[in-house]
Every structure is written in C-alpha cells, then in structure tokens.
Amino acid sequence: MPAHPSSADLDDPAEPGDSPAPAASAVLPDTAAPGGGGTPGGAGGPGEPGDPAGPLRREQAHLAASRAALRAMRADAEALDITDVTANWVNAAVLRSQIDGRIKALADHAGTPLFFGRLDYLHPPGAERTEEAVETEDARDPEDAEDAGQTGETAAAGGAARYYIGRRHVHDADGDPMVVDWRAPVSQPFYRASPKEPMDVALRRRFGYTGGELTAYEDERLSDPAAAETVSRLLQTEIERPRVGPMRDIVATIQPEQDEIVRAGLGGTLCVQGAPGTGKTAVGLHRVAYLLYAHRERLSRAGTLVIGPNRSFLRYIEQVLPALGELEVAQATVDDLVAHVPVTGTDTPEAARLKGDARMAEVLRRAVRSGVRPPGEGLVVVRGSRRWRVPAEELRQIVDELLGRGIRYGAAREALPQRIAHAVLVRMEAAGEAPDDRTQNAVARDRAVKAAVKAIWPPVDPAKLVLRLLSDAAFLAEQAEGVLSAGEQALLLRPKPPRSVRSAAWSAADAVLIDEVRDLVERTPSLGHVVLDEAQDLSPMQYRAVGRRCTTGSATILGDLAQGTTPWSTAAWSEALSHLGKPDGRIEELTEGFRVPRDVIAYASRLLPAIAPGLKEATSVREAAGALEIRGVDAAGGGSGGEAGGGDGDGSGGPGPRPGLAAAVAEACREALEHEGSVGLIAADARVPALAGALAAAGLPYLSPGEETTADARLTLVPASLAKGLEYDYVVLDEPAAVVAAEPDRRTGLRRLYVALTRAVSGLTVLHAEDLPPELG
Numbered sequence: 001m002p003a004h005p006s007s008a009d010l011d012d013p014a015e016p017g018d019s020p021a022p023a024a025s026a027v028l029p030d031t032a033a034p035g036g037g038g039t040p041g042g043a044g045g046p047g048e049p050g051d052p053a054g055p056l057r058r059e060q061a062h063l064a065a066s067r068a069a070l071r072a073m074r075a076d077a078e079a080l081d082i083t084d085v086t087a088n089w090v091n092a093a094v095l096r097s098q099i100d101g102r103i104k105a106l107a108d109h110a111g112t113p114l115f116f117g118r119l120d121y122l123h124p125p126g127a128e129r130t131e132e133a134v135e136t137e138d139a140r141d142p143e144d145a146e147d148a149g150q151t152g153e154t155a156a157a158g159g160a161a162r163y164y165i166g167r168r169h170v171h172d173a174d175g176d177p178m179v180v181d182w183r184a185p186v187s188q189p190f191y192r193a194s195p196k197e198p199m200d201v202a203l204r205r206r207f208g209y210t211g212g213e214l215t216a217y218e219d220e221r222l223s224d225p226a227a228a229e230t231v232s233r234l235l236q237t238e239i240e241r242p243r244v245g246p247m248r249d250i251v252a253t254i255q256p257e258q259d260e261i262v263r264a265g266l267g268g269t270l271c272v273q274g275a276p277g278t279g280k281t282a283v284g285l286h287r288v289a290y291l292l293y294a295h296r297e298r299l300s301r302a303g304t305l306v307i308g309p310n311r312s313f314l315r316y317i318e319q320v321l322p323a324l325g326e327l328e329v330a331q332a333t334v335d336d337l338v339a340h341v342p343v344t345g346t347d348t349p350e351a352a353r354l355k356g357d358a359r360m361a362e363v364l365r366r367a368v369r370s371g372v373r374p375p376g377e378g379l380v381v382v383r384g385s386r387r388w389r390v391p392a393e394e395l396r397q398i399v400d401e402l403l404g405r406g407i408r409y410g411a412a413r414e415a416l417p418q419r420i421a422h423a424v425l426v427r428m429e430a431a432g433e434a435p436d437d438r439t440q441n442a443v444a445r446d447r448a449v450k451a452a453v454k455a456i457w458p459p460v461d462p463a464k465l466v467l468r469l470l471s472d473a474a475f476l477a478e479q480a481e482g483v484l485s486a487g488e489q490a491l492l493l494r495p496k497p498p499r500s501v502r503s504a505a506w507s508a509a510d511a512v513l514i515d516e517v518r519d520l521v522e523r524t525p526s527l528g529h530v531v532l533d534e535a536q537d538l539s540p541m542q543y544r545a546v547g548r549r550c551t552t553g554s555a556t557i558l559g560d561l562a563q564g565t566t567p568w569s570t571a572a573w574s575e576a577l578s579h580l581g582k583p584d585g586r587i588e589e590l591t592e593g594f595r596v597p598r599d600v601i602a603y604a605s606r607l608l609p610a611i612a613p614g615l616k617e618a619t620s621v622r623e624a625a626g627a628l629e630i631r632g633v634d635a636a637g638g639g640s641g642g643e644a645g646g647g648d649g650d651g652s653g654g655p656g657p658r659p660g661l662a663a664a665v666a667e668a669c670r671e672a673l674e675h676e677g678s679v680g681l682i683a684a685d686a687r688v689p690a691l692a693g694a695l696a697a698a699g700l701p702y703l704s705p706g707e708e709t710t711a712d713a714r715l716t717l718v719p720a721s722l723a724k725g726l727e728y729d730y731v732v733l734d735e736p737a738a739v740v741a742a743e744p745d746r747r748t749g750l751r752r753l754y755v756a757l758t759r760a761v762s763g764l765t766v767l768h769a770e771d772l773p774p775e776l777g
C-alpha cells in the first residue's frame with residue numbers, strides 16, 4: 001500500500017542523515033510544486049557549507065551558484081569573437097546564428113526552476129570498482145557527504161556521485177557539471193529507479209518551488225532495503241495544480257511507464273494507445289526533446305515534426321518544446337502537410353470515407369501511369385550527316401523496363417532520354433564511331449528525343465490528374481476497374497465538373513489524394529522523426545501522407561481508439577502502422593490517467609462498451625475523487641435561471657434543447673469560475689451561438705479554444721468538435737444528447753461525448769434538458 005512521505009516543518013528541516021533513516025522524508029510547505037512556475041525571484045540564501053540552517057539552505061545555495069554559472073556561460077557565448085575564425089561571410093553568418101541560438105537557449109527563465117531533482121549515486125556511474133572499494137563504499141551513508149557540507153556533482157572523493165537534474169546542462173568555470181540535463185543517461189534513474197530496482201541510487205530528492213524560490217524537498221532512500229514504495233506528495237501536488245495558460249511540461253514528474261516511451265530508441269516506430277489523460281501528448285513532446293538530445297546532429301539535419309489535429313490544439317501545446325529548450329521543431333496539422341490546393345469544399349461523409357480508403361492509392365497509381373504511351377513508331381536522331389534509328393520495339397522495351405522498376409514517375413521520365421540516347425550510342429559504336437559521354441548527353445537533349453519523351457511519358461500535374469479522375473467517368477472507370485465498385489465510382493464523381501484546377505472547390509480529402517500523386521511523381525523528402533498525435537482520426541490515405549514524410553526516419557504514433565470521431569477512424573493500431581509503412585512498429589499502452597479524477601473517468605467509462613468494447617477502463621492516479629454533478633434542467637418551466645438572450649432552440653423545430661437550458665449552463669459556468677483554474681464549457685457545435693448569447697447575457701466573458709487562458713480570462717466556450725486533446729480544471733458540459741446527435745452515426749456521437757466527458761481535471765457538471773443517452777445510465 002503506498003504511503004505518503006512524512007512531512008516536516010520548514011523551521012525544523014528533517015535532515016535524513018540525522019536520525020534513523022525513514023524510507024522517505026520530506027521538507028514540504030503546502031504550496032510547493034516541482035514544476036515551480038511563478039513569479040520572478042532568485043534562489044534562497046547563500047547557504048555556506050555547514051550552515052546550521054540545514055540542507056535546504058545548501059540546496060538554495062547550489063541553485064544560486066548554478067544560476068551564476070549559467071549567467072557566466074551566457075556571457076561567454078555573448079563574448080565569442082568570430083572575426084578571425086571563419087573563412088567567408090557565409091560561414092560567419094551560419095556561425096553567428098548558431099551562437100545566437102545558443103545565447104537564447106542559455107537564458108535563465110526566472111519562473112522555471114534550473115533543477116528539480118537530485119540523485120545521489122552509491123558509486124560514480126560507469127566507474128569500475130575494486131572489491132575493497134565496494135565494501136567500504138557500500139557501508140557509507142551518502143548523506144555523510146551532505147553533512148560535511150559538500151554540494152556539487154561529486155559528493156565524496158572516490159565514492160558516491162551527486163547529480164542535480166534540470167532542464168538543461170549547466171557547468172562551472174572548470175567545466176564540471178552543476179546541473180545535468182534530464183535527458184542525460186545519468187538522469188534516467190530519476191525517473192525509473194525504485195526501491196525494488198534502485199539502479200545504484202542511494203537517494204532521490206525532488207525539489208519544490210514556490211514563486212521561483214526553492215522551498216521544499218522530498219527524499220526517497222532507494223537503496224534502503226526497508227524502504228517502501230511511496231507516493232510523492234510533490235508529484236501529487238504537481239498533478240493537482242490548477243491549469244491556467246497553455247500546456248506545460250512534465251519534465252519533473254515523468255513516470256516510469258512514460259519514461260520508457262520517452263527514451264525509446266530512434267530506430268523503431270512506436271505506437272502508444274492510451275485512455276484520455278494518460279499523458280500521450282506530454283510523452284510525445286518529451287520524446288521529441290529526448291531524441292533531439294540523443295541524436296542532435298542526425299535530427300537537426302533531417303528535421304522533426306509534431307502533427308496535431310487542429311490549430312487550436314497546436315497553439316495549446318506550442319510552449320512545451322521551447323520550455324524544454326527545443327526551439328526548432330515544426331508543428332503542423334495533416335491538412336497543413338497536404339495544402340497543395342486551397343480547401344474550400346466539403347465531401348459527404350461517404351465520399352470522404354472512400355477518398356480516404358487505402359484502395360485509392362492503387363487507383364491513383366494506375367492513373368499516374370496511365371499517361372505513359374508505348375511508342376507506335378520508332379525514333380530518328382540526326383547527327384551531322386547521319387541518321388540513327390531506334391525502332392518502336394526497342395523503345396517499348398525501354399519503357400517497359402522503366403515501368404517495371406517501380407521508380408517514381410518523374411525519375412523514370414528523367415531517365416528516359418538517357419536510355420534512348422544510350423540506344424543511339426550503341427548503334428554509333430556498332431557503326432565504328434567512338435562517342436563519349438558528351439555525345440550521349442547531346443543526344444539526350446536532341447529535339448526528336450525530347451519530343452518522343454513528351455509523347456511517351458508526358459509530365460503529370462497532380463491536381464489536374466486528380467480533378468480528371470473525379471470528373472471524367474470513363475477515365476475513373478478505367479483506373480478503378482476491379483478496385484472500386486460502380487457505386488463507389490459514382491460516389492467519387494463530381495456532379496458538375498469544374499472547369500479548371502483553380503475553380504474547383506477542393507475538399508480536405510482531395511488534397512490528400514493530390515499529395516499521394518505528388519509522391520508518385522516525385523519522392524517526398526523524409527524527416528528524421530515524426531510525432532503524430534490523435535492519430536486514431538486519420539484515414540488510411542492520411543496515414544500514408546504522414547508515412548511518406550518519415551520513410552527513412554521513424555515515428556511516434558499517439559492515440560486512443562475510443563476517441564476516434566471520424567467516419568474512417570482507426571479500428572486497430574496494426575492497420576494504422578501498415579498504412580504508415582511501418583508494419584513493424586511496436587504498440588505500447590499507457591494506463592494511468594493523470595487528468596481525469598476517479599469519479600469522472602468512471603462515469604465517462606460507462607460509454608466504453610458501446611464505443612470501444614475491447615479497451616480497458618483508465619485508472620486515475622488523481623487523489624481527488626473529483627466533483628461530478630449531473631443536473632436535469634426543466635427548461636420548459638423556465639428552468640434554473642430563465643431565458644437566455646440569443647434564443648436557445650436547435651433551430652430544427654424538433655425536440656431539441658429548450659429555452660432555459662442555456663441560462664442554467666451560464667449559471668453553472670459562473671459557479672465553476674468561483675474555483676481556481678480554467679473552465680471549459682463544451683457543447684455541440686450547433687449550440688455554441690446560443691450559449692455564447694447566454695454567457696454574454698450573464699455578463700461572463702469567454703475565450704475560444706486556442707486563445708490562451710489567463711488569470712483574468714479563464715472561461716473557454718468549446719465546440720465539441722474542437723475539444724479533443726484539450727483540458728480544463730472545471731468542465732461544464734451542455735446537453736449530451738445534442739453532442740451525440742450532431743454526429744452522423746450513434747457510435748461516433750458517443751465517442752464525441754466520451755471526449756467531452758474526459759476533459760476535466762477537477763470537476764465536471766453535466767446539464768441536460770433532454771434525456772441523457774441511455775449508454776450513460
């Protein structure tokens with residue numbers, strides 16, 4: 001049974017070395033949090049070694065010294081003179097920008113603690129020890145070094161080593177580490193070591209910060225055989241800390257099962273299934289930061305990319321990587337990746353589903369190659385007074401060979417003139433001439449050869465080709481024969497074919513088709529690593545679009561099958577991996593939920609049998625059971641709070657939500673705002689205008705998703721279609737039945753509801769005038 005570490009007063013810090021060692025001990029003021037955001041401010045007092053005020057002062061002193069060292073590192077970078085070291089101005093500019101980047105990265109952000117943990121190893125990591133040393137060192141108490149007032153990376157000569165773990169590496173004037181990067185191998189036990197597997201760590205210390213000041217610490221004596229597994233109070237405090245502003249990093253509190261994913265090698269593709277709030281997004285972002293650290297050169301050459309579901313989600317997560325010192329990672333939606341044409345049209349769900357079907361890849365492949373016309377007649381090249389003839393049969397062989405090699409259409413097109421020229425050269429040689437490379441190049445550029453290539457292997461304009469497929473029934477029938485049924489082909493055809501690529505109203509799914517064609521013509525450059533979040537919503541064709549951006553790299557795929565809300569959402573991760581071109585990808589599961597409190601996740605999980613029967617219910621590591629309230633509103637009788645401005649019907653005249661619900665919802669928002677932290681009002685998209693009116697009538701200002709919450713603006717009105725991936729301390733959910741009804745089918749509707757029900761960190765209030773979906777009962 002996990003137990004909390006004992007806590008002690010700041011005035012009477014319990015020095016672990018002073019008394020018989022408890023398994024874990026702590027100096028914890030109530031407000032301390034390891035993430036430690038807050039007001040600017042320096043570290044605590046200078047803390048002389050041996051200061052009777054105890055270890056807290058010494059830790060504060062180490063913080064102050066580390067800050068000073070960081071300032072010195074920055075000053076050194078600023079003072080670098082590159083006038084004489086570079087040969088030319090281009091090199092100088094490159095070097096200058098690298099130095100500027102380093103100066104930026106060396107900034108000391110007052111609100112961000114320079115270190116959040118400490119490890120005292122029993123032995124210097126990696127060092128070989130003699131038997132005698134093993135005996136004496138094992139008998140030593142690592143705290144002895146601290147009692148002697150030593151701080152720094154090496155706690156005692158020839159013995160234990162001490163490391164402070166932080167967001168970045170800081171060294172002193174001699175180059176000795178004051179703080180080591182959390183991603184360094186020596187930092188790993190901070191996240192993984194346990195009393196069962198101490199990883200040679202005697203003591204793990206977590207630090208708590210209040211308003212930028214180091215005010216607390218918490219110890220675990222991992223090599224003490226009597227030590228029991230404990231739940232860190234600093235960790236709990238961090239998890240429960242109200243969310244205001246964009247997503248923050250979890251570098252101080254990454255959990256062992258998460259760390260395994262964060263530090264998995266760059267070589268393979270990893271797919272993570274996880275229930276809402278298990279930290280998939282957080283883990284994916286920390287994994288990028290880790291990979292950039294471990295494979296900096298390779299990845300900065302090849303590039304890394306984080307793909308999220310929409311702009312507001314990307315805005316929500318965009319601060320995490322910069323906070324971890326990584327400023328260069330690109331972020332995009334799948335739509336951004338394939339934005340070759342402006343998207344102004346929409347598809348019916350059936351058409352969109354078909355356009356996203358993997359069979360479309362074969363149709364497109366055929367369509368691209370359909371342009372190749374085997375030559376009907378031979379080719380004559382005139383060189384000086386002589387004419388060289390390549391017969392049609394030989395040209396056909398060349399074309400067949402190029403088609404059979406499976407190279408890109410464009411590459412084959414470039415190779416064709418050289419192949420024809422080669423055939424001419426063979427004839428020249430047979431006739432006793434001695435042509436060289438220059439002759440071959442000249443023949444390849446010959447007018448007759450160029451004309452033949454144009455006729456045999458015409459250039460392909462990807463958008464034009466897709467437009468033709470979608471508007472020319474005969475052409476589509478030819479390419480889709482045996483692949484798509486006649487009914488499916490009819491679904492693809494536009495009723496009124498547009499005149500040109502420019503005037504066509506392209507849909508998002510069309511853009512993916514164009515991207516596929518572009519890749520058939522010319523290879524899409526591959527990045528070093530791609531992180532794909534909320535992956536369950538991608539169509540097979542979208543997976544292919546992502547996969548071709550990491551053909552020579554690897555990917556981290558994050559998602560939850562129960563949250564799939566597109567008509568084509570993923571049924572099994574193995575399928576997704578094969579569409580991505582990574583069939584050997586490893587599938588992992590995260591099971592511990594960090595966001596949603598127990599009672600709330602239990603309520604939402606009632607939907608699981610209907611939406612994802614195979615999936616396990618998430619467990620919640622949250623201490624608070626969470627406030628869950630379901631309020632039926634008698635809207636017909638005016639309900640609680642009366643009529644809202646702006647009308648409140650569903651506009652259909654049917655049995656939709658009635659007047660009064662919106663006002664009751666606004667009132668629930670007002671109540672939620674009495675708590676600390678952010679409030680999200682989630683509603684079916686069509687209900688948003690009515691609720692906006694009710695909030696305005698109630699005098700409650702609100703934000704849209706993606707707009708940053710601040711201490712003064714804490715309420716966001718969230719259309720259910722944008723709620724995915726976001727979280728709020730308190731969620732008010734409007735009319736579940738309307739959320740379900742807004743989707744084309746019931747299962748998707750219930751999944752959308754599941755997403756909406758799992759956004760709350762502390763409390764959820766559900767208001768309904770219609771009956772709740774029976775699956776929730």
Ligand SMILES: Nc1ncnc2c1ncn2[C@@H]1O[C@H](COP(=O)(O)OP(=O)(O)OP(=O)(O)O)[C@@H](O)[C@H]1O
Nearest residue numbers: 250253254255276277278279280281282594595725
């Ligand atoms: N180890 C951790 N320590 C502290 N907080 C954590 C930890 N892991 C996750 N969290 C927090 O839990 C919340 C949920 O994390 P995240 O959004 O990454 O989950 P998710 O699995 O992507 O959720 P969803 O499926 O809803 O998109 C975030 O506030 C995140 O910071």
